Amino acid sequence: MTVTAPSATTTETAGLPRPYQSYVYAYPHKTSYRPLAPRPLLRDLWAGEPRQALSLYLHIPFCEVRCGFCNLFTRVGAPEGLTGRYLDALERQAAAVREALGDEEPVRFANAAFGGGTPTFLEAEELARLCDIAEHRMGADLRAVPLSVEASPATATADRLAVLAERGTTRLSLGVQSFVEAEARAAVRPQRRADVEAALGRIRDSRIPVLNIDLIYGIDGQTAASWRLSLDAALAWRPEEVYLYPLYVRPLTGLGRHADPAAADRAWDEQRLRRYREGRDHLLAHGYEQVSMRMFRRADAPPQGPDDHACQTDGMIGLGCGARSYTSSLHYSFDYAVDMREIRAIVDAYTATEDFTRAVHGRYVERDEARRRHLLQSLLQAGGLAVAEYRERFGSLPHEDFPAELAAFAARGWLADTGPDLLRLSPEGLAHSDAVGPGLFSAAVRAAMAAYEPK
Numbered sequence: 516m517t518v519t520a521p522s523a524t525t526t527e528t529a530g531l532p533r534p535y536q537s538y539v540y541a542y543p544h545k546t547s548y549r550p551l552a553p554r555p556l557l558r559d560l561w562a563g564e565p566r567q568a569l570s571l572y573l574h575i576p577f578c579e580v581r582c583g584f585c586n587l588f589t590r591v592g593a594p595e596g597l598t599g600r601y602l603d604a605l606e607r608q609a610a611a612v613r614e615a616l617g618d619e620e621p622v623r624f625a626n627a628a629f630g631g632g633t634p635t636f637l638e639a640e641e642l643a644r645l646c647d648i649a650e651h652r653m654g655a656d657l658r659a660v661p662l663s664v665e666a667s668p669a670t671a672t673a674d675r676l677a678v679l680a681e682r683g684t685t686r687l688s689l690g691v692q693s694f695v696e697a698e699a700r701a702a703v704r705p706q707r708r709a710d711v712e713a714a715l716g717r718i719r720d721s722r723i724p725v726l727n728i729d730l731i732y733g734i735d736g737q738t739a740a741s742w743r744l745s746l747d748a749a750l751a752w753r754p755e756e757v758y759l760y761p762l763y764v765r766p767l768t769g770l771g772r773h774a775d776p777a778a779a780d781r782a783w784d785e786q787r788l789r790r791y792r793e794g795r796d797h798l799l800a801h802g803y804e805q806v807s808m809r810m811f812r813r814a815d816a817p818p819q820g821p822d823d824h825a826c827q828t829d830g831m832i833g834l835g836c837g838a839r840s841y842t843s844s845l846h847y848s849f850d851y852a853v854d855m856r857e858i859r860a861i862v863d864a865y866t867a868t869e870d871f872t873r874a875v876h877g878r879y880v881e882r883d884e885a886r887r888r889h890l891l892q893s894l895l896q897a898g899g900l901a902v903a904e905y906r907e908r909f910g911s912l913p914h915e916d917f918p919a920e921l922a923a924f925a926a927r928g929w930l931a932d933t934g935p936d937l938l939r940l941s942p943e944g945l946a947h948s949d950a951v952g953p954g955l956f957s958a959a960v961r962a963a964m965a966a967y968e969p970k
């Protein structure tokens with residue numbers, strides 16, 4: 516599971532940006548989206564857009580439990596018939612979007628992903644239907660492109676995995692978070708280690724080529740030793756990928772009870788930075804390469820499609836009520852909420868929707884924002900930003916466009932000394948990725964995010 520973060524209430528400690536402000540997995544953040552008026556027709560939005568290497572994302576907003584650390588767009592459980600109605604709506608949306616893309620030029624999907632929520636909350640036959648929608652309605656050739664699917668231990672059952680493997684899944688990402696049962700409970704995601712190990716065994720048996728294991732650091736009660744235990748338990752499966760996520764919701768026990776909240780925040784930041792460095796060093800010592808602050812890939816694993824950032828220039832088609840779509844000028848989705856009641860209402864509204872021909876909620880991405888997005892998404896990768904590519908795309912240099920931001924990063928020691936052709940974070944900069952990203956938000960996006968009223 517991808518764990519997102521709310522913006523921190525306090526972004527600075529003693530004049531230095533706090534290291535954990537927000538996980539920028541997409542820019543601009545959805546809280547800067549607004550209802551679109553007028554609502555543009557998808558047909559017009561996609562006219563003239565490149566469609567040779569689109570990404571396809573299908574969002575399944577259901578989970579068995581709500582993990583204490585998660586603020587993704589997902590609901591707990593589904594009353595009788597809801598998943599079927601949700602798939603009906605997905606099918607209607609897919610038909611409308613595919614028609615909007617037209618047939619004048621060939622449409623090709625370069626990769627696909629099922630995310631959530633927990634896509635494997637769906638039963639095996641529902642997963643088969645989900646694949647049918649991607650293939651038959653959208654025209655994605657799932658067996659020929661990388662297909663990534665997220666799962667939880669309890670829902671990674673043999674019958675579901677068999678469907679996913681047979682339909683071409685190349686990467687299965689399992690949200691383990693911790694192999695220590697007390698930590699799993701503390702993170703409000705109770706699970707038995709034996710069940711997690713059994714799920715990992717089933718995934719390996721399914722022969723899906725890439726296994727990703729998500730782990731979380733910063734959990735109440737987690738120590739260097741217990742963190743090492745989780746890392747080693749994950750490594751025992753030789754996963755092709757490991758994601759290390761910092762916990763973002765300060766536990767209400769332990770540090771959370773501290774009399775001085777600012778001191779508690781500082782202590783928690785320091786603790787998470789320590790765990791991050793321990794985790795990073797441990798994985799590097801065991802044959803993994805760092806791809807971004809969170810992502811590590813086994814050096815001898817076969818490459819399996821895109822890393823944890825969207826391609827800089829190609830479009831994305833998102834289907835489902837929490838999925839975003841990107842054209843070169845508009846990022847759009849449906850309404851967004853984190854409160855459970857609101858999420859349920861949005862899911863219900865989505866399943867009742869008949870007309871999917873227009874974008875309803877989103878944000879136009881002007882040229883300045885496209886530069887920021889390019890810089891931000893490249894810089895947050897360990898490989899950094901190729902200056903020549905940036906210049907070719909925008910006709911300028913990153914240092915000319917963002918002198919103040921880059922000078923501030925350099926002053927903090929966050930930029931590596933790489934010469935004029937490459938802009939890359941130093942190891943310290945990478946450790947502070949969740950401050951680097953927000954440091955590149957435009958004033959307009961910042962203002963829109965600040966004005967967003969959580970619901």
Ligand code: SF4
Pocket residue numbers: 516517518577578579580581582585586587589631632633667690
């Ligand atoms: S299973 Fe994943 S998406 Fe669902 S609540 Fe937990 S972290 Fe969030």
